Amino acid sequence: MDTTTFLGERYGLAGRIAIVTGASGNIGSACAVDLARAGATVVAHYHSNEPAARKVADQITAEGGTCLVVQEDLSNPVGPERLVDRVLLEYGRVDVCVAVAGVRTRKPAVATTAADVSDLMATNFHSAVTLAKACLRPMMRNRFGRIVVFGSTAGVNGLGGHSVYAGTKAALHAWVSSAAGEVAGRDITVNAVAPGAIRADDLDFHSASEVELVLKFIGAGRMGEPDEVASVVSFLCTPAASYVNGACVQVHGGARF
Numbered sequence: 001m002d003t004t005t006f007l008g009e010r011y012g013l014a015g016r017i018a019i020v021t022g023a024s025g026n027i028g029s030a031c032a033v034d035l036a037r038a039g040a041t042v043v044a045h046y047h048s049n050e051p052a053a054r055k056v057a058d059q060i061t062a063e064g065g066t067c068l069v070v071q072e073d074l075s076n077p078v079g080p081e082r083l084v085d086r087v088l089l090e091y092g093r094v095d096v097c098v099a100v101a102g103v104r105t106r107k108p109a110v111a112t113t114a115a116d117v118s119d120l121m122a123t124n125f126h127s128a129v130t131l132a133k134a135c136l137r138p139m140m141r142n143r144f145g146r147i148v149v150f151g152s153t154a155g156v157n158g159l160g161g162h163s164v165y166a167g168t169k170a171a172l173h174a175w176v177s178s179a180a181g182e183v184a185g186r187d188i189t190v191n192a193v194a195p196g197a198i199r200a201d202d203l204d205f206h207s208a209s210e211v212e213l214v215l216k217f218i219g220a221g222r223m224g225e226p227d228e229v230a231s232v233v234s235f236l237c238t239p240a241a242s243y244v245n246g247a248c249v250q251v252h253g254g255a256r257f
């Protein structure tokens with residue numbers, strides 16, 4: 001077998017249908033483009049920022065790929081299932097599901113309200129789990145599936161000022177390692193990717209002094225790029241990653257948070 005055929009079969013996603021939630025966001029947009037470059041037909045989901053999702057679709061199309069843009073509020077209990085139904089109607093299958101959509105709120109634990117907990121659980125945990133569940137049946141029928149949910153180093157080590165957010169991410173890590181063992185026999189993998197501090201054009205969320213402090217704890221001496229997260233996600237979605245299952249892969253540049 002020549003190198004191109006080998007790489008295509010092991011690391012390519014030609015003919016695969018890949019859902020990316022939060023494709024309008026910083027990391028999700030990079031994931032959508034990277035999966036399309038690997039050959040997948042991408043379903044680029046957004047919630048409120050349609051122009052950003054359209055920009056991603058335009059880039060994918062300009063590079064010769066195929067992309068369908070779909071809107072859905074995934075904090076709505078029926079949103080994830082509606083999204084998968086739409087994809088099944090369009091393509092009749094789903095092979096890859098990357099649940100990037102998520103929200104973060106900064107609040108001291110002592111000030112957290114019941115509504116804060118419900119909102120973060122709905123968008124970060126409930127949406128990813130119900131989306132994955134809706135993908136599992138068609139994946140089980142096809143005897144192939146790759147599910148990647150988005151955790152965070154905050155869910156591994158904790159993050160002061162973000163306790164509920166960290167809790168939702170830790171819950172996802174635990175869910176992944178539990179669900180993986182139930183479906184592994186059908187060439188289905190369920191993994192989490194847990195980014196550390198990833199650069200965004202809009203860094204309003206952190207003050208300059210916070211960024212400076214964070215960088216002191218990152219071995220690489222810089223924040224990560226969205227592309228550096230996307231390439232790990234894409235690898236986990238390939239046939240080559242068939243024995244990586246139930247993992248939480250941290251992408252943090254050697255951080256010691």
Ligand SMILES: NC(=O)c1ccc[n+]([C@@H]2O[C@H](COP(=O)([O-])OP(=O)(O)OC[C@H]3O[C@@H](n4cnc5c(N)ncnc54)[C@H](OP(=O)(O)O)[C@@H]3O)[C@@H](O)[C@H]2O)c1
Nearest residue numbers: 022024025026027046047048049073074075101102152198
């Ligand atoms: N950035 C980091 O340093 C970092 C670190 C660790 C983990 N993470 C995780 O990585 C993921 C992406 O982070 P990011 O920085 O790229 O975030 P981002 O740019 O803020 O994007 C968030 C995405 O989530 C979508 N979203 C928000 N609420 C939604 C809802 N109710 N229903 C459906 N979609 C919704 C947004 O859609 P619209 O914009 O269309 O509304 C957007 O596409 C998140 O899960 C985050 O927790 C990020």
